[in-house]
Amino acid sequence: MAETLWPPLETLNAECQTRPGLRLARAGLHRTDDDRISPEPGCSCGIYAYHDIVPMTRALREEPFMFGGAVLCWGRVVIHPEGFRAQHVRPLALCRPESPIxxxxxxxxxxxxxxxxxxxxxxxxxxxxxxxxxxASYKPEPAQPARRGMDRVRDALSFRQIIRRLGKAIGG
Known part of the structure; x- marks a missing residue:
């Protein structure tokens, strides 16, 4: 987690904070300095957010004095299974902690x-x-399991049946 001060009433803009120790690890992941846009797919840069509330609340329960909320994101966005990294982000709301203490x-x-x-x-x-x-929030559909041979055969048979029925329906 980066220690970045979020400017009040302003948009937070992502920047790649490549430190000397990380330069070799990130070599070639960004364009030249003039054309650099964060986040890059192969890098860890960008402003992180969750797709939905379940993983956010799970993370908040692990850190009781960390606060969650909702953000508005735009620009370049790199999608991940539980969340994403965005180029521009603005806070919309903070979430009241669940714990009364x-x-x-x-x-x-x-x-x-x-x-x-x-x-x-x-x-x-x-x-x-x-x-x-x-x-709306964009959350990718879960990856479908690899299709087996019999599934493909059934789909092909179903497709043929549909074509036959269509042919009969239009007088063929």
Whole structure:
């Protein structure tokens, strides 16, 4: 997780922070400096977000004083199974912690943050509905298992049956 300050009321723009130790590992993954656009598919750069609330809440339960929320993303986006990395991101809302103890300890801080960023603090159950007002989330379909030979034969037979029925329906 990068320690990046999110500018209030502004868009956060991704940049590849290639440090000297990572230059060899990332060699050739980016275009020349003038044309560099983050995120690149083979790199770890970009602004990370989850597709949906389940993996986000799982991560938040592991780190009780980390906060989740909803973001609006655009520009170049690299899709992954549980989430994605985006070029431009803007916060839409913060999620109120599930734990009553964490809520109590962070109430003043979260109130200040939501005022500074001009975003609402929402209960988990309201976050998805609120975020969907800004557009749909893209989550890729799970990969289909490799098709076996008999599946292909059945599909071919079904296709022939459809063609025959179509032919009969149009007078053939």
């Amino acid at each position: 964490v809520q109590q300890r962070t109430a003043v801080l979260l109130d200040e943050v939501t005022k500074e960023y001009a975003i609402p603090l929402l209960d988990l159950r309201d976050l998805v509905a609120y975020a969907s007002e800004f557009g």
